[in-house]
Amino acid sequence: MKFLNILSIGLCFLALSCEKAPSAYTEAITDKNAASIYVARFTGKDQPLVTFPFTDEARSFKFNASFGAVGVPAEDIAVEFAIDQRALDSVNSGRTKAGLTPYEVFPADAYKISNYNTIIKAGELHSDYLSVDYFSSKFDPKKDYMLPISVSMANGYKIGSNKTIFLIASQLQEVAISKTNWSITANSEELVGEGSSNGRAQQAIDNNVNTYWHSKWQGTADKFPHWLQIDMKEESYVTRIDLSARQNTTNGFTKFNIEASKDGTKWTVLGQDLVFDPANKAFQQYPVEHGYWQFIKIVMTVGNTSTAASTNLGEINIYRY
Structure with missing residues (x-):
């Protein structure tokens, strides 16, 4: 019995000594x-x-x-x-x-x-x-x-x-909207006279400034105004439109309008009587009032000579945030 008491006391002491300190x-x-x-x-x-x-x-x-x-x-x-x-x-x-x-x-x-x-x-x-x-x-x-x-x-x-x-x-950075799913129409295209890789509206959104769209000139030339209409397939927050002239000529339009639409029916003018230089081969930038749009239309109104009827355009880029 004495041994058991001593053992119990020892175990209690050991247990107390093993408790964690605060x-x-x-x-x-x-x-x-x-x-x-x-x-x-x-x-x-x-x-x-x-x-x-x-x-x-x-x-x-x-x-x-x-x-x-x-x-x-x-x-x-x-x-x-x-x-x-x-x-x-x-x-x-x-x-x-x-x-x-x-x-x-x-x-x-x-x-x-x-x-x-x-x-x-x-x-x-x-x-x-x-x-x-x-x-x-x-x-x-x-x-x-x-x-x-x-x-x-x-x-x-x-x-x-x-x-x-x-x-x-931070200030927002403009980025070019991908053209992967875009489609484009025009009120005039030269489908024959500019060869197989030029003349069509699609050449204005093919990411290649060396190809170009041209209004119809063979036979009876279509007259101003000429327009290109882009459907981006979804709304984007548009901030700027960039245009590139045809690279191998100085002929083209000198004034144009930018219109935008959400549905392709009701249009809002984003820029009117804007100046374009067909001799400038760099992209020319046109900031617009920011907004969500699906359709963008470039309406070319004046040629670079008083007798010009047809016109052309190398490439269209549209920017967003």
Whole structure:
């Protein structure tokens, strides 16, 4: 019996000695110099925002404050955020030295911050999320914007170096719309006189500037206006039309209109009496009022001589965001 009692006491002692000591990561920290407050979404890089497709509805970016220490806060920590103009100025100084255009701060009506104040509760490592609601339709798509948001106060705790998030609304880049599924029609085509690889409307969208469409001239020539109508098969957000002249002549049209449609029936004029130079062999660019369209029509109205009846065109490119 005495042996059993001794054994029981030994086992109890062993069990107690094997219990884990309290983890340092759960200890309550009272020393404000032993911890720092930072932005939880900090990555050391810019935070790009989605701004396209444009919408009047708000998109959101969420962020919060975090407690950095071996342990947890012993008390609630009130944290304040602010728009950091100094951070923006610092970034722009570097961009200017690098020959880049400085960022503009977000337009005042382009965003709302849910709250500049939050709390990291005692025993917790993160605050509740705050949000930046932003409205993409308020940004100029040809400009770069930045909104730096920094921890500005932390209830006496140190503020970490990773205190700032940089929200970026970058200018949108135009890209050529693929012509894979396009179709094209014309009110006039030269089906014989320009050979087998030229003259037809299809040659204006074949991705080859050395082929060309030509209005009918053999027999009785069709007269101005001449038009080419493209069906892209689906709506795209059109931003620009580029035209390339026929490469082996200086003859052609000098004025034209751009029309657009969603259904091929109801048309909107995007550009009128636009000037085209048939002697310029580079693509000539025509920015248009941005919008969603499926059909684009090029209506050629004036030739490069007073007696010109027919005309031609090398290639049509349509751009979107």
